[in-house]
Amino acid sequence: MSLSQGKIIFARAKKLGFAAAGVTGTANLPAAAKKQADLPANTSSFIVLAHQYPPFSLGEVYSGDVNIYLAQYSRGYDYHDHLKNKLKSLTKQISSVLGVKHHWYGVDNHPLSEKSLAQQAGLGFLGKNNLLIIPGLGSLYFLALVASPLKLKYLVKTPAQIFFAGNNNKAIELDNSSSCQGCNKCIQVCPGNALNINGSFCKENCRSYLTQQRGILSLSQLKIIANNFWGCDDCQLVCPHNIYNYNANYYDSTIRNYSKNNWPLPGKLFPADFLNIAHNNSISSKLADYPFSWRGARILLRNFLINLAHDKAYNYLSQIIKISENNSPIIRYYCGYYFYNLALEGRPVAYQELKKLYIQESDNNCREELQKLLRKLSTEERSQ
């Protein structure tokens, strides 16, 4: 199969707003993964595509008196649906132009490692922040896959060169190195010390991972979460490879063929949207449009309670007292965590609520954890 087939595919992908693409074979794919992914039997190559994160600022998606942070990738309409729509259009177009049916595509909804396939396709290199960095694009992008029955040729130029060529893109001139060189900025900035100079990554200390983790987190893990409601961008925002990605010109359509019109913006979120989860026991249709909705009502409410606690948001006390009657022990515990943080600030009423919650608690595990908070409070009081 010819090199030009790959070029045709890349040109169509670029028109649909993808920022980089590459091709790779299927030889290194474990048989079990192939089967699990339900790939068409005639799959010979993968087209690996990168699409920039939604272009919205935090203020465009959230407003309220509680300080929270949403990672850049989670702002805007759910990327799974948005990118799948683009892939549907891409596969339709290339099936028609190349005369061979392409129908399997995926965004995070399959067992294949998109990151490994992208690296194999020559899209970029693994940075010390454990993310795949595409020279000239950085790491603030999503990956997507299309299975192809064609034996597509590896393109000689780097995908980034093909995509950005002719755009007079300064990022290519200034930031096209394919390594971290002597930089350690992400390791230094990571709030959980999750990254290590030897390339190891401790997910249990990663804020992004913790905002998705179920159950009761340790106090040190809660400290790492701080005021992040979902995800963490710290190791990406300091990365020199992303320098153009948070420049105001980043979304300028003349630079990367990309504009705000390319991504739907769901309804703006307010604190009440998160607190209403407790009253309705489910997430609203507005929250359901965001990409974190897959994690479910309980974890989203828990994360907001953690943010409220860390913000010492005293004016929410009466609402949290009501929520502490919730039938989930996890939610009751995090109401206790909110009371604990206010009690640390010298709010006696919050201390009384924590004590009441502990006395009334019927779930053994939750009761034990609430007791730990009470003990910690008395230790801290004694040490003052």
Ligand code: SF4
């Ligand atoms: S996402 Fe945040 S917590 Fe996780 S490794 Fe990067 S900086 Fe550290």
Ligand code: SF4
């Ligand atoms: S911040 Fe520096 S060390 Fe970390 S991934 Fe970027 S270039 Fe590499």
